[in-house]
Amino acid sequence: xxxxxxxxxxxxxxxxxxxxxxxxxxxxxxxxxxxxxxxxxxxxxxxxxxxxxxxxxxxxxxxxxxxxxxxxxxxxxxxxxxxxxxxxxxxxxxxxxxxxxxxxxxxxxxxxxxxxxxxxxxxxxxxxxxxxxxxxxxxxxxxxxxxxxxxxxxxxxxxxxxxxxxxxxxxxxxxxxxxxxxxxxxxxxxxxxxxxxxxxxxxxxxxxx
Amino acid sequence: xxxxxxxxxxxxxxxxxxxxxxxxxxxxxxxxxxxxxxxxxxxxxxxxxxxxxxxxxxxxxxxxxxxxxxxxxxxxxxxxxxxxxxxxxxxxxxxxxxxxxxxxxxxxxxxxxxxxxxxxxxxxxxxxxxxxxxxxxxxxxxxxxxxxxxxxxxxxxxxxxxxxxxxxxxxxxxxxxxxxxxxxxxxxxxxxxxxxxxxxxxxxxxxxx
Ligand code: NI
Numbered sequence: 001x002x003x004x005x006x007x008x009x010x011x012x013x014x015x016x017x018x019x020x021x022x023x024x025x026x027x028x029x030x031x032x033x034x035x036x037x038x039x040x041x042x043x044x045x046x047x048x049x050x051x052x053x054x055x056x057x058x059x060x061x062x063x064x065x066x067x068x069x070x071x072x073x074x075x076x077x078x079x080x081x082x083x084x085x086x087x088x089x090x091x092x093x094x095x096x097x098x099x100x101x102x103x104x105x106x107x108x109x110x111x112x113x114x115x116x117x118x119x120x121x122x123x124x125x126x127x128x129x130x131x132x133x134x135x136x137x138x139x140x141x142x143x144x145x146x147x148x149x150x151x152x153x154x155x156x157x158x159x160x161x162x163x164x165x166x167x168x169x170x171x172x173x174x175x176x177x178x179x180x181x182x183x184x185x186x187x188x189x190x191x192x193x194x195x196x197x198x199x200x201x202x203x204x205x206x207x208x209x
Numbered sequence: 210x211x212x213x214x215x216x217x218x219x220x221x222x223x224x225x226x227x228x229x230x231x232x233x234x235x236x237x238x239x240x241x242x243x244x245x246x247x248x249x250x251x252x253x254x255x256x257x258x259x260x261x262x263x264x265x266x267x268x269x270x271x272x273x274x275x276x277x278x279x280x281x282x283x284x285x286x287x288x289x290x291x292x293x294x295x296x297x298x299x300x301x302x303x304x305x306x307x308x309x310x311x312x313x314x315x316x317x318x319x320x321x322x323x324x325x326x327x328x329x330x331x332x333x334x335x336x337x338x339x340x341x342x343x344x345x346x347x348x349x350x351x352x353x354x355x356x357x358x359x360x361x362x363x364x365x366x367x368x369x370x371x372x373x374x375x376x377x378x379x380x381x382x383x384x385x386x387x388x389x390x391x392x393x394x395x396x397x398x399x400x401x402x403x404x405x406x407x408x409x410x411x412x413x414x415x416x417x418x
Binding site: 046047048049051072073074075078079087089090091092093096097099100 | 255256257258281282283288296305306308309
């Protein structure tokens, strides 16, 4: 059985946003503020370090009953028995990931256009991330997706869609109006003075709009 | 069933040694020269690039009936149905890797002393790599193992032992006299003018000594 997922407020971790704050504590605050799903993303860690962090985050998300998805690394997802895996266009092909993961784990795929979205769904994705929607400081070589394109993708794939890229309190309502299922954020929560407060406000902006 | 492995001449790939040569062609030459086992090691590739290379190398090793082991990345090993995984001390713990791999895949562990060797065996390693034995240009922060220590480790663990680090034609006989099961090499084959000829000479030095 796959977990029953609320995609509403999807936290993607990014150590670069933490400015010295503790990752585990910050995730816990974010969950207290309303985060409904956590994706653990570690781009520079050794496999051992990634595994050890993932063990800690898994204990935390399990405690709060929140699904945990691992970015890119299927081996880490299996090693900690995470709820799923999220792959980008430079990671394992979704079809290959699905085959190794089996049918009881969530599989998410980052996409930037309708073609990629439909392909992801055909290859076994449970949900897709779509973006980048708005400029951020954290990414270069960004592929942009307009809100009109986002809405069109949502209307064309019948799996949950999460918007990503520069989403914050001020634009969350505009994103919601496209009809998608959730917003994925990193810096808007992790770099905020209070992760809990930032998550709470984002949750209100998107979920209560 | 695990493959029946000849550890005699164990090739570890390293793109930095290739000086522009094609990886797949060079591995094929090395196999023609007598390599008995291949470990695919990619430290800077994206998951997608690693996967795509691994698919090619798996097709090659299958063609010649040579086992293929993937360095570090259990997900890539599973994705291409490689014969096994090799982990270092900064990779997934051997016990965790064994649990995810199951009992039908090879698991190798890099070790540099008796304590690590015995721990690797207890955690499910099928074989261990032991080194570094001799200086090389390719590694910094090296932990050294003498031939006396190597022999002592071999006498204390009853699983196959492969020596690693700076092994070449000139010292292969001294390594063989420790009683270990095989020699692991990268540059001695990959950086040679002819990988086939270099492999053939190493094979003779170690296997025919
Ligand atoms: Ni069997």
